[in-house]
Amino acid sequence: MRCRITRARLVAAWTWNANDDLCGICRLPFDGTCNACKTPGDDCPLALGECRHAFHLHCILKWLSSETSRNHCPLCRQEWQFQQR
């Protein structure tokens, strides 16, 4: 018998390559969205800090814009710097 695959459709799942599964601020999965968004992926991206902590971009921006944050990472309290690639 000869067996030939003429067409195929494979399925894959994308995920953010972060150190954690959940956003430290909103406690929602990175692969989903922050509270404010509806569409995951590039519309609700991830922000990595120099401290290697990751958050939803929208979450960390909201945090940074608040008075209490003093521009610190909410997890490790180091000064927040967006990781440059």
Add this chain to the structure above:
Amino acid sequence: MQSSQELPETSRSLPDAWETAVHHLQEALLERRHPTQHSTVERQQLKDALRWLVSTSQRASVPFCRYAVLFLKEFVREQVWEALLEPVLGCTHSTCAPWNDSRKRLTGTADCDTPTSFDPAATRACIAEAAELLEQALQVMDVVAERLDPSRRLYWRGALSVDAQAVILQQVTQTAMRRLVRSMFVWALQDAEEQVVTGNSDELGHVPSQYDSLRAQQRHLRSEGDCAQAVPLLLADLERQLAVLGLLDQWRDLVVVQIYESIEERAYRLARDELHEGVLDDLLAWVQKLLQPWVAVMPLDPPDAEISMREGVQSTSGSAFERKVGYFTHETLLHARLSQLFDLIVEYPASKAPLLDIRRCLESTDALQETTQSLCSQLERRLLHPGASTSDILHHFVNTIQSLLLVDPHGYLLARATTLVRQYLRRQCPEAMTRLVELFTSPEYAELFALNGQQQQQQQQIDHCPGPRFHAYTHLEDASSDDTDDSRSETDADPASSDGMFSVSGLETRGQIAHRFAQHDILHILMGVCGGRERFIAEFQFYLARKLTTVMDYEFELLVRNLEVLKVRLGETSLNDADIMLKDISDSRRFMNFIRQEKHMELDSKQQTELVFISYLYWPLLCPEAGTHFGPPERTQSLLAPNLTGSEYFATLKSYAHHLNADLEQFIRLCQESFARQRAPRVLHWIPVAGVCDLELEFADGRHVEFTNVPLLNAMLLELFAEQPRWSRNALRQKLFLLEPGGDATPDAASSLPPYDALLQGALRFWSRHGILRLVDEGDFYEIVEHGGTEPNTREWQASPIDATQIDPIADALSAVPGPATEKIQDKDDNTEEVIGNYILGMLANFESLTLERMHQMLTMFCTDPPFRGTLGDVAACLNRLLDAGCVRYERGLYARTG
């Protein structure tokens, strides 16, 4: 025989002569038993004798007068009796056959009530003669009574006619009378009808001779060709004669019966086999044109109870009887239509006109309750039984909704039907929602669900469309009907169905129900019937997921359109997940195009491979536990949200990883690299088990088989067989799931490992069901079927590719045996009782309940590997065993699974 002309001369002077004359007359009468056999001359002689009696009786003495009374009684008895009875009962001549033939021809039905030799024309003539004779006899009586005892004249007269009537009524039974009226009536109607149709009465060449005279008479009467004038004239004669005989009252009743019967016959005849055209207008026009003259001459004075009950009705024209006929016409057609209601619903868009008939009849009568009962019993008898598949029920129900809204825009009928169907589906068809989604997404229903806004407009148009009504019938005033409705809905409120928005509660009037229904469209009603909005959304998403990952060719645009329609109905937010699913697909497509352009050198152009990457949190669980490819999904609450996120999820995926051929392996790697580069910091993880492909198989005997939509795992399994024609299950398991050689010692249940055996079993079963693989005798080995020439359906396979998603429900039934049982089947290679038992359990899992015969039939038909040769008794024995074990139960001839 003595001539009657001699009588006056011999008996003018002497009483003896009178007596002799009477004697001779009697003899003459006795000799001629059959008046219809009398010649015209003889009849004339008899009449002359009567006249002579009239003239002589003035001079006769009292004894003669007494005798004359006796004679007259005798005379009337004989003459009237004979004249009427013989032809009416139809035992005289055989000359009437042509009449019957023509009658059959005209009515289209053979009436078994009519004797073979019934001659209405002769009967009429006899009635006329009897009337004439009685009239003369009465004249004689008057004269005789004058002489005898003037004060008792009326008594004598009464005695004579009562006697005559008694004789007639006794002998000429109601049936005979009815026959006469009926045939007259039918005849007159047909004549008038022919005239209406052709406008020319000369075409009646083959009319039987004996009603030529009647026809001629009528043609004469009908000088203006107007049936409305002809009928009263025709009736006037008969009526006068019957009045003389004292039979007018009976006769009227008979005509009334005839009018009703002819309406009934007409209504059923018009409605029969006519599922597409409305007939109410025809019927009303027919009644108006042909029956109205008859109706008009029936001055039934006592107001009919049925009509007078409705005090709100003020008739503007026509008698109570006319209104009653109008009511009856509507009611009869309603009955005729109700018997076809189910078929009308089946035919739905084509049967709009008959349904509107029903609606108008309902408006004109008071039969909503009856209609509801009829509808419900038809639904139960013809739709809601195990023989009807769930999708059939839903298809029919879509039609039902539309039809019933047309029939009864208030939605009362629909509410009852909905309750009925919902209860049945909830009890019997757990997969109803899946079928509903299929129905919703099928292209043929796209129009229906998309055009809902316009539907209400149509509905309003129908509401305001005035229909022609029987002129004498005034239909119910709203005010008067409201009262009855209140009491009605209170009486038939079903306490069991008090849940949900479709129940009919005792406190609601029909108006309130209507208001509720106006706010919901067909889709909402259907969702309510099948289990609610949330279930529908979940099921729709599952449908999308299945379609997008297990079918090679799907119409993406159609799915998008379905989603848009749903968004309009159910709101954007509730369908966010589905939205994201479709967005994933278009993202993937863009990405694939990009890859193709960038790397086209590296991708094999012959093999069209694509990758779909998904936002896994938004897709229904694609892990194999949900059984994406291996049967219906588990109906759990976690249908939508995978309970694992992030690293746990991907770890689980990894454990499911199976063997991929080099091409696909390379393809995945390429995609992953490309994706990681382009969309950093996102990465892709391959989801094993989900995925499909098309296959081309070539066998040693030259067979060429194509498969489409084959699960990837199954394809990989088969590829292993291409390398090596014979595998043991253990070897397959290790090879396919990339296990360590020692790994199979671990029992599946003890660890969190995926059920490899079940997956492998599914794939093996898939191929053996299609006759590609077979279990070889040693039990644990499978080998490829290279020479399948004996398979009868090989040719069909060559014609078109086999679609693996189109699973035969029966084959499914046979394979849907629960896990451990499956193993046993495969372990034993023959039809042991245990195997049959497992098959039976499988069948009963898919069918609600089955009879013994049906199960045996199915086993012999579908168990081909190895073939089942057991008898009915074997199956019964096996069922008994299962009964003992408590696996099945037996009720009223049907077997069903317990629990």
